[in-house]
Amino acid sequence: MTLSSAPAAGEVTRPTFWQIGPLGEAVFYYLAAVAIVIFLYGVYDRFARYARGDADATERLNDLGGRIVRVAKTVASNENQFDRDFTAGVMHTFILWGFLTLFVGTTILAIDMDVWTKLLGHPSFFVGDFYLAYSLVMDALGLLFVVGIGIALWRRYGARTDRLHGRHTSVEDDLFIWTLFLLGVGGYAIEAVRIVAFEFPSFEDVSFVGYAVALVLAEVGISPELATSLYGALWWSHAILALAFVASVPYAKPFHMISSYANLVANDEDAGRRLPRVPEDASPEEIGATDIDDFSWKQLLDHDACTKCGRCSSVCPANASGRNLDPRNVILDLKNYRESVDRGGETMEIVADGGTSVVDAETMESCMSCMACMDACPVDIEHVTQFTEMNRRLTETGQMDENVQETMMDLFQNGNSFGDPERKRPDWVDEVDFEVPDAREESVEYLWYVGDYPSYDERNRKVAVALARIFEEADVSYGILYEDEKNDGNDVRRVGEEGLYEMLVEDNVAAFEECDYEKIVTTDPHSFNTFSNEYEQFGFERGDDVYHYTQVVEELVNAGTLDLGGLDYTVTYHDPCHLGRYNGEYEAPREVIAATGARLDEMPRNRNDSFCCGGGGGGVWMDFADDPKPSEERMREALNDTDAGQEVEKFVVACPQCMTMYEDGRKTGNYEDDIEVVDVSELVAESLGY
Structure with missing residues (x-):
C-alpha cells in the first residue's frame, strides 16, 4: 500500500495523500518548499536587523548552553505565564504543548514519508501499535490545543479582558488566534471525514475526538460517498492555511514564538537594578537614544518579543494613576517606528517634549522605575533600561521636568x-x-x-x-x-x-x-x-x-541580641520596590515585624506583586495630577482589601521615600484618622521601650 491509497483491509494505518493524487502531492511539496524559504528568509532578515542595532553593554550570550537549558525549563513549565494569572497560564500551557505536539507529529509523518520510505526504501513505520499510539497522543494534545485556543477566544472576545485590548490591538491579533483555531478544528474535521469515508474502521476509535466528530457527521447525514468527495477540498484548505501560517511567522505576531525564546535566553538578571554606563568617550549627541539604531540589538529584540499581552500595563502604577504611560505602548511604538523607517518612512526624534517624537517626554517622566512591568513580563522585556536611555536623552537636551532640574541643581551644589x-x-x-x-x-x-x-x-x-x-x-x-x-x-x-x-x-x-x-x-x-x-x-x-x-x-x-515583643497592633506591610522587586528581600522586614509582637495582615499585592508608592524614578520630586495617587490607592488597599480591613492600625514601611509618599497619601486621601504610617525601625524602637 502507498500512503496515497486506501489501506488494505485490516491494516492499522491511514492514508496521507488520499484523494490528492501525484500532481497534487507535487504541488503540495512545491508550496511547502516556498513557505519554508519565505520563513527562513524572514527569520534571517529579522536577526540581521538586530545586528544593525547598537552593541549591548551587558554580556548576553555567556554560558549559552546553560541559558538555553534554563529557558527551556521556563518555557516548558510556562511558569512565567502562571504569574498573577492562573487562567492565562493554563491557556498558554494547553496551546504551547498542543502546538508542539502537532508540530512534532507532523514532522514524524514527514520523516516516515519522505526519508524513511522514499529516500531509504524502508517499509513505513506508520502502522500498527505505533500508529495507534501516535493517533491517541495527537488527538489528546490536539484537544488541549483547541481548548486553549477556546479560552483565548473567550478572554479576548467574550470576557474582553481589559489588558488584551489597547491602542496597538489590530487585525493581526485576530488573524493569529483565528488561524490557530481553524488549524486545530480543521485537523479534526479532516480526520472525521476520513473516518466516515472508510466507514468507521474499528481501530480508529483510538482517535477519540475525530471518531466522535465522525459520529456526529454520520448522524447529520454525511455518507461515505459524500465524505470522500469532501475530503480533498478540506485537505487542501487545511494544507494551504498551514503553509501560509508557516510563511507568515517571521512577519507578524507568530514571530513571538521565536523572538520570545531568544529574548529569554539573552536576558540580564541584573537588568533595571544595574543600569549600563554611558560610554566615557560618548559625545553629548551620542548620550541617550537619538535614533532607533541607538537601541542595542537586545532592545530591538525586546520590541519584537512583545506579544501585546498587556501584563506590564496592568501592573504599572503610573498607568493605574492616569499618567501618560503605558509600558506596552512605549515598546510597541518603538517597534512600529523601526518598521516604518525600514520601509522608508519619515524619521523623527525618539523622545522629546511637545508631541513630535516617537515617545513623549511626559511619558518618560511618568515612570516610577518600580520594575513592576519587567517583573510581570513573561518574556523578560527590559523596559526600565530603555526608559532610562530616553531619560538620558531628555536630560542631555535640557527637557527634564522643572522640579527635577531644581533638585539636580540642589544635588550638584549641596550633595542632597x-x-x-x-x-x-x-x-x-x-x-x-x-x-x-x-x-x-x-x-x-x-x-x-x-x-x-x-x-x-x-x-x-x-x-x-x-x-x-x-x-x-x-x-x-x-x-x-x-x-x-x-x-x-x-x-x-x-x-x-x-x-x-x-x-x-x-x-x-x-x-x-x-x-x-x-x-x-x-x-x-x-x-x-x-x-x-x-x-x-x-x-x-x-x-x-x-x-x-x-x-x-x-x-x-535571631542572635538574641534584641529582646523584642509586647506590641499589640494589627499592621500591614508595604514592600519597597528597591528592596523587594529589585533585590529579592521580602522576609527580613516581616521577621522583624513578627518579633515585635505585631500581627501582620498582608495586602493582596505583596512581595514581588507590591504596588509602588509613586516615589521612585524621581517621582518623589515631581508633581502629578494622579487620580488616584499610587499612595492613596495603597492606603485604600490596606483598609479595604486586607482580611483585617478597618482594624489595620499601622501601615508599615521600610523606606524613607515610601514614608514621605504615604504620609502625603494619608493626608490627600483623607486617611489620617484611619491609619498611621510607621517605619519598621519605629516598631522595633517602640518594642524596646522608646
Whole structure:
C-alpha cells in the first residue's frame, strides 16, 4: 500500500495523500518548499536587523548552553505565564504543548514519508501499535490545543479582558488566534471525514475526538460517498492555511514564538537594578537614544518579543494613576517606528517634549522605575533600561521636568536633594541622648549610610533616631559619615542625569575609602540597591558587604541580641520596590515585624506583586495630577482589601521615600484618622521601650 491509497483491509494505518493524487502531492511539496524559504528568509532578515542595532553593554550570550537549558525549563513549565494569572497560564500551557505536539507529529509523518520510505526504501513505520499510539497522543494534545485556543477566544472576545485590548490591538491579533483555531478544528474535521469515508474502521476509535466528530457527521447525514468527495477540498484548505501560517511567522505576531525564546535566553538578571554606563568617550549627541539604531540589538529584540499581552500595563502604577504611560505602548511604538523607517518612512526624534517624537517626554517622566512591568513580563522585556536611555536623552537636551532640574541643581551644589547645607546633614543626632560614632575617626563594623530623607526630612528623622537607638541597644559597632555623606544617586541615575550620578558615586566612594569598616548598612533601599549593584561599575569593590537595615536587625533578633515583643497592633506591610522587586528581600522586614509582637495582615499585592508608592524614578520630586495617587490607592488597599480591613492600625514601611509618599497619601486621601504610617525601625524602637 502507498500512503496515497486506501489501506488494505485490516491494516492499522491511514492514508496521507488520499484523494490528492501525484500532481497534487507535487504541488503540495512545491508550496511547502516556498513557505519554508519565505520563513527562513524572514527569520534571517529579522536577526540581521538586530545586528544593525547598537552593541549591548551587558554580556548576553555567556554560558549559552546553560541559558538555553534554563529557558527551556521556563518555557516548558510556562511558569512565567502562571504569574498573577492562573487562567492565562493554563491557556498558554494547553496551546504551547498542543502546538508542539502537532508540530512534532507532523514532522514524524514527514520523516516516515519522505526519508524513511522514499529516500531509504524502508517499509513505513506508520502502522500498527505505533500508529495507534501516535493517533491517541495527537488527538489528546490536539484537544488541549483547541481548548486553549477556546479560552483565548473567550478572554479576548467574550470576557474582553481589559489588558488584551489597547491602542496597538489590530487585525493581526485576530488573524493569529483565528488561524490557530481553524488549524486545530480543521485537523479534526479532516480526520472525521476520513473516518466516515472508510466507514468507521474499528481501530480508529483510538482517535477519540475525530471518531466522535465522525459520529456526529454520520448522524447529520454525511455518507461515505459524500465524505470522500469532501475530503480533498478540506485537505487542501487545511494544507494551504498551514503553509501560509508557516510563511507568515517571521512577519507578524507568530514571530513571538521565536523572538520570545531568544529574548529569554539573552536576558540580564541584573537588568533595571544595574543600569549600563554611558560610554566615557560618548559625545553629548551620542548620550541617550537619538535614533532607533541607538537601541542595542537586545532592545530591538525586546520590541519584537512583545506579544501585546498587556501584563506590564496592568501592573504599572503610573498607568493605574492616569499618567501618560503605558509600558506596552512605549515598546510597541518603538517597534512600529523601526518598521516604518525600514520601509522608508519619515524619521523623527525618539523622545522629546511637545508631541513630535516617537515617545513623549511626559511619558518618560511618568515612570516610577518600580520594575513592576519587567517583573510581570513573561518574556523578560527590559523596559526600565530603555526608559532610562530616553531619560538620558531628555536630560542631555535640557527637557527634564522643572522640579527635577531644581533638585539636580540642589544635588550638584549641596550633595542632597533638599538643597540644605551639608553641615546640617547630621543635625538629627542632637535628638538622641548618646553620641553617634563618627566612622571617619574610628574603626566600625557597620558604616551606616543614613541617606537624605532621614537626615533632612522632619518625619524621616524619627526613623534615623529609632535606628540609632536600636544600634545602641544592641551594642552594635557602627558609625556615620556626618557631613561627608552625599546623596546615593540611585534616582538621579534613573531620571537620566548620569554625569551627576557619577560625581556623587565618586564622592561617596572616596568617603567610604577613608573609613575603616567591615560592612555598609543603609536606611534607604534605593541606597542599598545602587551600592550593591551599580557602584562597582566605578571601582567600588564592596558591593557584597552592603545591607539594608532590616537585614541587620533581623540578624540581631535571631542572635538574641534584641529582646523584642509586647506590641499589640494589627499592621500591614508595604514592600519597597528597591528592596523587594529589585533585590529579592521580602522576609527580613516581616521577621522583624513578627518579633515585635505585631500581627501582620498582608495586602493582596505583596512581595514581588507590591504596588509602588509613586516615589521612585524621581517621582518623589515631581508633581502629578494622579487620580488616584499610587499612595492613596495603597492606603485604600490596606483598609479595604486586607482580611483585617478597618482594624489595620499601622501601615508599615521600610523606606524613607515610601514614608514621605504615604504620609502625603494619608493626608490627600483623607486617611489620617484611619491609619498611621510607621517605619519598621519605629516598631522595633517602640518594642524596646522608646
